[in-house]
Amino acid sequence: MSKSTKEKAEIERLESEIRHHNRLYWDLATPEISDVDYDKLVRRLKELAPDAPVLSEMGPSKDPARVLGQEFRHKEPMLSLDKCYEPAELEEWASSFDGKVVAMPKFDGIACALHYEGGRLKVAATRGDGQVGDDITVNVLEIKDVPAKIPTKETIEVRGEIYMRLSVFAKFKAAGMANPRNLTAGAIKQKDKAKSAAYELSFAAYDLIGTKADSQVTELEELVRFGFAKMDYLVLERDRIMEGFEKFTEWRPNLDYEIDGVVYKVDSIKEQRRLGQTSHHPRFAIAYKFQGDSGITVLRQVEWSVARTGAITPVAIVEPVNLSGVTVTRASLHNVAFIGSLGLTLGAHVTLVRRGGVIPNLENVTTPGTEPVPIPEQCPSCGSPVVRERDFIFCTTPNTCKAAVIGQLAHYAATVGMLGFGDAILEHGYNAGILRSPVDFYKLQWEEIAKFERCGEKIAKKLVAEVDKKRNLELATFLRALGISELGKHVSAILADRYRTLDLVLAVTEEELLETHSIGSSIAKSVVAGLAEARPVIEALREHVTIAAPAHQDGGAEGPLSNMSFVFTGKMVAFSRSEAEKRVRALGGAVLSSVTKQLTYLVVGADKSGPKSTKEKAAEKLIGQGATLKVLSEDELLAMLESDKAS
Numbered sequence: 091m092s093k094s095t096k097e098k099a100e101i102e103r104l105e106s107e108i109r110h111h112n113r114l115y116w117d118l119a120t121p122e123i124s125d126v127d128y129d130k131l132v133r134r135l136k137e138l139a140p141d142a143p144v145l146s147e148m149g150p151s152k153d154p155a156r157v158l159g160q161e162f163r164h165k166e167p168m169l170s171l172d173k174c175y176e177p178a179e180l181e182e183w184a185s186s187f188d189g190k191v192v193a194m195p196k197f198d199g200i201a202c203a204l205h206y207e208g209g210r211l212k213v214a215a216t217r218g219d220g221q222v223g224d225d226i227t228v229n230v231l232e233i234k235d236v237p238a239k240i241p242t243k244e245t246i247e248v249r250g251e252i253y254m255r256l257s258v259f260a261k262f263k264a265a266g267m268a269n270p271r272n273l274t275a276g277a278i279k280q281k282d283k284a285k286s287a288a289y290e291l292s293f294a295a296y297d298l299i300g301t302k303a304d305s306q307v308t309e310l311e312e313l314v315r316f317g318f319a320k321m322d323y324l325v326l327e328r329d330r331i332m333e334g335f336e337k338f339t340e341w342r343p344n345l346d347y348e349i350d351g352v353v354y355k356v357d358s359i360k361e362q363r364r365l366g367q368t369s370h371h372p373r374f375a376i377a378y379k380f381q382g383d384s385g386i387t388v389l390r391q392v393e394w395s396v397a398r399t400g401a402i403t404p405v406a407i408v409e410p411v412n413l414s415g416v417t418v419t420r421a422s423l424h425n426v427a428f429i430g431s432l433g434l435t436l437g438a439h440v441t442l443v444r445r446g447g448v449i450p451n452l453e454n455v456t457t458p459g460t461e462p463v464p465i466p467e468q469c470p471s472c473g474s475p476v477v478r479e480r481d482f483i484f485c486t487t488p489n490t491c492k493a494a495v496i497g498q499l500a501h502y503a504a505t506v507g508m509l510g511f512g513d514a515i516l517e518h519g520y521n522a523g524i525l526r527s528p529v530d531f532y533k534l535q536w537e538e539i540a541k542f543e544r545c546g547e548k549i550a551k552k553l554v555a556e557v558d559k560k561r562n563l564e565l566a567t568f569l570r571a572l573g574i575s576e577l578g579k580h581v582s583a584i585l586a587d588r589y590r591t592l593d594l595v596l597a598v599t600e601e602e603l604l605e606t607h608s609i610g611s612s613i614a615k616s617v618v619a620g621l622a623e624a625r626p627v628i629e630a631l632r633e634h635v636t637i638a639a640p641a642h643q644d645g646g647a648e649g650p651l652s653n654m655s656f657v658f659t660g661k662m663v664a665f666s667r668s669e670a671e672k673r674v675r676a677l678g679g680a681v682l683s684s685v686t687k688q689l690t691y692l693v694v695g696a697d698k699s700g701p702k703s704t705k706e707k708a709a710e711k712l713i714g715q716g717a718t719l720k721v722l723s724e725d726e727l728l729a730m731l732e733s734d735k736a737s
């Protein structure tokens with residue numbers, strides 16, 4: 091059967107298009123089309139010319155300049171996966187073997203093989219073209235999920251996916267990066283392992299070669315025993331195989347990693363061996379991929395909205411496009427720099443992707459438009475001039491800007507958990523002049539709220555009651571509610587846990603914060619400056635709310651040492667520093683690292699052979715200036731701890 095000229099031309103076109111996209115995807119990590127659109131090209135070519143050589147080409151081209159380490163020849167080829175898109179195709183596959191099926195996430199990252207010998211990681215390699223990959227051992231050793239040592243002496247190979255958690259990706263996304271997979275591909279090839287480590291990559295192990303495990307599930311359990319992260323998977327009967335896809339579709343929006351489908355594998359290793367493999371993929375596994383997550387549409391307009399920080403962020407208004415069953419008309423553009431980096435113009439054709447199946451993201455321009463996107467010079471809410479700071483533009487008067495203030499109020503209400511304060515109520519309150527700062531919540535009178543449009547007595551009373559319920563706040567919640575940049579959930583919890591009282595938090599210095607694990611200099615700076623700037627609001631709020639110390643990790647919230655803070659210096663004799671700190675915390679005290687005038691006690695260890703420490707000198711100086719802080723000897727501390735324990 092000879093092919094028509096038309097078909098031949100289509101085959102040629104498909105081959106060259108697929109080669110073009112392969113190069114963009116594998117070599118440059120800058121794909122131009124979505125995976126779904128790419129897969130359509132591949133499927134069409136498979137129909138027309140199943141033997142086309144391009145169908146078995148994969149991985150980066152061999153350019154020595156791009157290779158990180160040495161080439162590594164795989165002991166067993168790293169194949170691709172067969173793919174399907176319809177329940178019928180999946181069911182047909184399921185009829186080809188006996189026993190159960192394991193369904194697991196299809197991670198969208200970079201495949202990697204780990205070779206262990208005598209319990210140690212010897213080589214980590216990328217998949218490459220399936221036969222030969224690149225040695226990336228140095229960078230892989232920086233990935234926390236990859237154990238350098240495992241409790242077995244056998245020679246084994248672990249296969250898995252290197253990927254970036256979405257929580258890690260969040261900050262790159264804010265900086266305008268489109269997709270975690272492409273970042274991962276770049277990160278793993280970094281020449282400097284510290285640079286690679288800075289991407290905080292993760293690893294999911296899905297395959298184990300070289301053990302006597304007789305099922306896929308036993309392999310996965312063994313991997314956990316070796317120290318790999320536990321994989322989210324399901325074991326299914328063959329006649330309920332679609333449940334795997336349904337469950338993962340349901341879980342997908344809440345997963346901390348990106349998946350582009352579900353991988354099904356035959357559970358029995360015996361059956362796996364019987365089925366074998368083609369030169370392209372194993373027959374005992376198949377990927378059911380998500381589809382329709384992306385589409386191309388036209389950018390009509392850009393709207394600008396003012397956040398509570400005063401940041402003015404662009405939102406794309408696009409021609410309605412259907413993405414996995416939902417009509418999308420808007421997508422965030424993150425910041426003003428993002429518009430430039432995409433080369434966005436009005437009327438441009440753009441690719442929209444619902445990442446993780448939820449938030450639509452504009453990923454790239456396929457055909458440029460004609461008009462530049464106008465960038466505001468005045469705040470769209472209050473008309474103040476805007477300033478540009480790095481990637482963002484800001485309203486210059488966020489403390490009086492209506493949109494920013496309403497944003498701050500909404501943040502406060504949501505953080506402390508006051509229900510019912512939606513944007514409409516907040517806007518009425520703002521317009522009436524009775525809601526201009528979080529303090530105003532506590533002064534609201536129901537009679538005033540009842541005058542708002544569509545409000546009435548019942549709602550008004552309910553809102554006031556909501557406020558009354560929030561007159562006692564935990565320190566961490568209070569801190570977070572202030573809406574200070576970088577003082578989010580994590581940092582607020584650290585501060586509350588460490589300093590225990592609002593006064594101590596307010597006295598904190600940048601240097602002191604920097605000593606806290608996981609707080610870097612830009613966070614420290616922003617938090618200290620933000621607290622200073624918010625001081626008037628904080629003082630005003632204190633008149634209305636009682637702030638409680640958090641329940642401590644090491645003990646109760648309240649204890650005999652509550653409201654007292656301790657700094658240690660010198661070597662202790664009776665117990666280790668960490669033990670002493672733990673006991674102080676258990677009794678409700680705060681352990682700090684530097685001497686300030688708010689400090690209660692400086693504890694000096696009994697083993698004192700050297701000269702006075704800088705901390706002791708600092709304490710003496712402050713005492714000389716009238717500070718109430720006391721210097722305690724180790725014995726005195728011991729006595730204090732003993733008596734408090736007894737009481």
Ligand SMILES: NC(=O)c1ccc[n+]([C@@H]2O[C@H](COP(=O)([O-])OP(=O)(O)OC[C@H]3O[C@@H](n4cnc5c(N)ncnc54)[C@H](O)[C@@H]3O)[C@@H](O)[C@H]2O)c1
Pocket residue numbers: 111112114115116121122123124125126128129148169170171194195196197198199200201202217250251296353377
């Ligand atoms: N957008 C583009 O321009 C473009 C271009 C080329 C390739 N691509 C993408 O690459 C795909 C082709 O690449 P492929 O051959 O590597 O196929 P694939 O990525 O669809 O499937 C094979 C890979 O899945 C990964 N995987 C993730 N989780 C897994 C699990 N639990 N078990 C087993 N494997 C798992 C492994 O890395 C494995 O190598 C295309 O379908 C497309 O999605 C896109």
Ligand SMILES: [Zn+2]
Pocket residue numbers: 396469470471472473474485486487488491492494
């Ligand atoms: Zn403004």
